[in-house]
Amino acid sequence: MLQMLTVLLVVPLVLFLFCSDYCKSAFQIFTRDLKFITNVLLFKIRFRSLEKKETVAKIFTSILSKHSHNVAFYFEEQKWTFLDVEIYSNKIAHFFKKEGYSRNEIVALFLENRPEYGCIWLGLGKIGVVSALINTNLTGEVLLHSIKTAKVGGIIYSSTLKNVIGIIAEKIPNIKLYQLNDKIETCNLLRGAVDLTTKLKTQSESSPTEDINNGKLTDKLLLIYTSGTTGLPKATVLTNKRIIFVNVGASTFAKLSSDDIVYTCLPFYHGSAAAGITWCFLFGLSVVIKKKFSASNFWNDCVKYKCTVFQYVGEICRYILAAHNDTEFHVQHHVKKIMGNGLRPQIWEKFVRKFNIKQVFEVYGSIDGNTTIINTENKVGAVGFFPRWASFISPVKLIKCDEETGAPIQGSDGFYQLCKTGEPGLLIGNIDFKNNMTGFFGYQDKTDTEKKLLRSVFRTGGVYFNSGDILVQDESGYFYFRDRTGDTFRWKGENVSTSEVEAVISNLLNLEDAVVYGVKVPFHEGRAGMVALIDRTQSFNVNNFYDNLNHYLPMYCIPLFVRVVRSVSLTGTFKLLKVDLQREGFDVGKIKDKMFVYDVNKKSFVDLNEKMYDDILTGKIKF
Structure with missing residues (x-):
């Protein structure tokens, strides 16, 4: 009788729990949150353990003792063991110490992806010198700004980028130049430059133990640049503590181990790629380095190097999918996890199903934020x-x-208002300067730091970091990205500063003004650049416009659409004008102004007509 009663009570309860959609959802959220709490606790334990070792250089020393002959970097046909990394980084440390660089001084790295890249900033870090990782797409005044804003004392650049440095060399006469020559090239140096490749051959391979031991957790290690809402690139300060914290977090939640082989084709000046290198130094895993991303060769590379993880930005996944869209996929690869940001919901399921990806770790964050x-x-x-x-x-x-x-909205009491579930809002992060998780270390320029802070948000005295991004949160606690605010938009996986592009175009054309904004283009991730040229005198000549822009701006910053206007609205502010223009986009049916579009084949701007407009909308024309 008791058994029958138990069955009568338990069976309906079990059926209710496991068959009710509501209860299924509740159970899934419960297990998700329990796993989250477990990961947070594990993360704290791991961080506390590494925190005691204080610096990336010290942690690498302990990793070296376990993995000295394991492969740290795969690059083309090269294999760099952890011992190779140790020797090269030691030579860097000894040479730059002899050059007179001391703790907290800054050296810029202007190099394409290569194994030496990580070894150089590790070696500089061993003697407390900070590495400023500069975008290799930059040229001219923007490159000059990035160098000057970081107050660098020297620049390490590759021979392939020699001409770019040569253009600005006369404007930085007090900054030492160190040229890293490729083996296949003869030594042809810029005037006054040091042949770093030759100099390193005679340096000691021994560890600079005393300098490493003098390193502190709070020492600066890297400066990574970001395009913020204020215009020109800002140098974000990353201390050893911050770098260890962020990378322990990512590796813990993604369950990375020394058995993993990570494929990274992202440029090394990016925070995400810097994370890949740091995982190598902190946890002993291997990293596959690619000079340049190739969608058609991607899976062949993953098979060749037996990669288990790859880092992405949304565009990369779209390119890989497109490269295999019309073919059956039978490649036997080892990739089980992918990690990055910007994977569009429209291709997410297609990507993981087609390529048999077990786990996607989509991350939201910025190298400068908290x-x-x-x-x-x-x-x-x-x-x-x-x-x-x-x-x-x-x-x-x-x-x-x-x-x-x-712009954040304040209530009648002067404080800001929280969003309801499902309501899009500006994401902000509480700043506790004593807490690793919510600390904000700011930029090299203190003025830039202050611009990112919101004070007295919910009460008097509270300080928050303004991300500049609009997100929405659902009933289950999941966040979804909606849009980027301010004067920045994202194109080709890069943040484009409209203020920076506006300044270049205005100076170049000597026009009254130029308004740059991002517009949605079908079948493309992010927003493409568009510029409205305010040309009252009708003096604008589209001939050679692209060539001129290409001389001053990285490719991803060059607007794809040009609209020529004779006047601006006097009833709104400049930002309101930008919003109105952005709404209209490049619709030839609505806009009567003259418009041009970048022709990929001709590498120049051509008239935007109805046929081209239709081809863009249907995906026949892609950028």
Whole structure:
């Protein structure tokens, strides 16, 4: 009788729990949050353990003792063991110490992807010298700005980028130049430059133990540049503590180990690629380095090097999928995990199904911010989550903002207002300068730092980091990216500063003004650049316009669409004008102004007509 009663009570309960959609969802969220708590605790334990070793250089020393003959870097047909990395980085440390560089001085790295890249900043870090990682797409005044804003004392550049440095060399006479020559090239140096390749041959291979031991957790290690809402690139300060913290977090939640082989084709001046190198130094895993991304060769490379993880930005995944879109995929690869940001929901499921990817770790965050979240649950389209039951302790908040400009909205009491579930809002992160998780270390320029802060947000005295991004959170606590605010948009995986491009175009054409903004283009990730030229005198000549822009701007910064206008609205502010222009986009049916579009084949701007417009909308023309 008791057994029958038990069956009558338990069976319906079990059926309810496992058959009710609501209860299934509740159970999934419970297990997700339990795993989240476990990962947080594990992460704290791992971080505390590494934190005691204080610096990346010290941690690498302990990794070296276990993995000295294991492969650290795969590059083309080269294999760099951890011992090779140790020797090369030691030579860098000894040479630059002899050159007179001391702790906290800064040396810029202007190099394409190669094994020496990580070895150089590790070696400089051993003697406390900071490496500024400069975007290799930069030229002219923007490159000059990046060098000067970081107050660098020297520049290490590759022979392939020699001409770019040569153009600005006369404007930086007090900065030492160190040229890293490729083996296949003869030594043809810029005037006054040091042949670094030759100099390193005679340097000691021994570890600079005393300098390494003098390193502190709070020492600066890297400066990584970001295009913010204020215009020109800003140098973000990364201390040893911050770098260890972020990379321990990523590796813990993604369950990375020394058995993993990570494929990275992202440029090494990016924070994501720097993370890949750091995983190698901190945890002893191997990294496959590619000079340049190739969608058609991607899976062949993964098979060749037996990669288990690859880092992506959304565009990379789209390119890989497109390269195999019309063919059956039968490649037997070892990739089980992918990690990055910007994987579009529209291709997410197609990508993981076609290529048999077991786990997607979509990450939201920025190298300069304090608001990092991660999607560990394969939730399509989500950039991360935070348990809603713990929202009162969450460092990440969404506040109401203007739909057009993204400016945060204050209530009648002067404080900002939290968004409701499902309501898009500006993501901000609580700053606790004593806390690794929510600390904000700012930029090299203190003025830039202050511009990213929101004070007295919910109460008097509170300080938050303004991400400049609009997200939305659902009932289950998942966050979804909606848009980027301010004067920045994303194209080809890069942040484009509209202020920077506007300044270049205005100076180049000597026009009254130029308004740059991002527009949506079908079948493309992010926003393409468009410029409205205010030409009252009708003096604009489109001939050679692209060639001139290409001389001053990286390719991804060059607007693809040009609109020539004779006047601007006097009723709105400059930003409102930009919003109006952005709404109209490049629709030839609505816009009567003259418009041009970049022709990929001709490498120049041509008239934007109805046929080309239709071809862009249907995907026949792609950029």
